[in-house]
Amino acid sequence: MIHFHQINKHYGSFHVLKDIDLHIKAGEVVVIIGPSGSGKSTLLRCINRLETVTSGELLVNGMKVSDKSTNINKLRQDIGMVFQHFNLYPHMTVLKNIMLAPTKVLGISEKEALDTAMHYLEKVGIPEKANAFPSQLSGGQQQRVAIARGLAMKPKIMLFDEPTSALDPEMVGEVLDVMKSLAREGMTMAVVTHEMGFAREVADRVVFMDQGQIVEEAAPDQFFANPSEERARQFLSRLM
Numbered sequence: 001m002i003h004f005h006q007i008n009k010h011y012g013s014f015h016v017l018k019d020i021d022l023h024i025k026a027g028e029v030v031v032i033i034g035p036s037g038s039g040k041s042t043l044l045r046c047i048n049r050l051e052t053v054t055s056g057e058l059l060v061n062g063m064k065v066s067d068k069s070t071n072i073n074k075l076r077q078d079i080g081m082v083f084q085h086f087n088l089y090p091h092m093t094v095l096k097n098i099m100l101a102p103t104k105v106l107g108i109s110e111k112e113a114l115d116t117a118m119h120y121l122e123k124v125g126i127p128e129k130a131n132a133f134p135s136q137l138s139g140g141q142q143q144r145v146a147i148a149r150g151l152a153m154k155p156k157i158m159l160f161d162e163p164t165s166a167l168d169p170e171m172v173g174e175v176l177d178v179m180k181s182l183a184r185e186g187m188t189m190a191v192v193t194h195e196m197g198f199a200r201e202v203a204d205r206v207v208f209m210d211q212g213q214i215v216e217e218a219a220p221d222q223f224f225a226n227p228s229e230e231r232a233r234q235f236l237s238r239l240m
């Protein structure tokens with residue numbers, strides 16, 4: 001579903017991604033960890049071309065992301081993205097937030113968009129908030145709305161960039177639970193997170209990045225029990 005072949009990216013003279021090789025199959029959950037500034041967000045953002053790569057080949061759902069001829073709208077329709085800050089539209093109700101892209105981008109009817117929005121609101125556990133405004137919701141609830149909004153586009157891939165980092169601790173669990181059920185249902189997911197419990201429980205693979213490189217990639221059991229790289233070892237020892 002996602003293939004990075006020798007991807008490099010520069011911001012001006014700064015080499016932010018270095019020879020990235022990463023392959024994510026349909027239905028896989030890959031958790032990306034690493035120190036701040038190591039390139040995790042940049043790597044995610046290349047997948048839906050929020051960032052362009054400097055060299056290498058990136059294939060997503062059969063599309064060549066860096067090709068000029070690639071239909072970026074089609075590419076982005078297949079990819080949902082959830083950020084640290086939920087980025088909901090403050091002047092729209094929860095329902096309208098979720099219905100906006102399906103009606104504007106996919107052109108489906110209001111009725112169908114409404115049914116879809118309610119379906120995903122139920123899935124994330126807050127159907128009773130349909131007519132609330134974002135400011136009336138807790139951070140955890142807002143993030144669940146953001147996930148429902150992503151799902152309403154029926155994406156093939158979901159990208160999560162530190163989805164729980166801005167939440168109060170007591171709200172982290174409810175968001176992780178939604179992500180866990182999504183993973184169990186077979187969604188292809190790339191998740192940047194510092195939640196090692198989530199990584200252990202849900203990830204098919206853990207990818208450890210440092211200074212723009214993938215330093216280590218392993219199954220969670222193996223990675224957490226015995227990371228083979230010193231940099232990964234140090235990173236984990238600081239977290240735990």
Ligand code: ADP
Nearest residue numbers: 011014016034035036037038039040041042043
């Ligand atoms: P992470 O998500 O792992 O913290 P990022 O991908 O956000 O890392 O950033 C990696 C590096 O690239 C950092 O040093 C950051 O300062 C730099 N960087 C990120 N975005 C830009 C940008 N738009 N222009 C220049 N440098 C950037």
Ligand code: MG
Nearest residue numbers: 040041042161
């Ligand atoms: Mg980041």
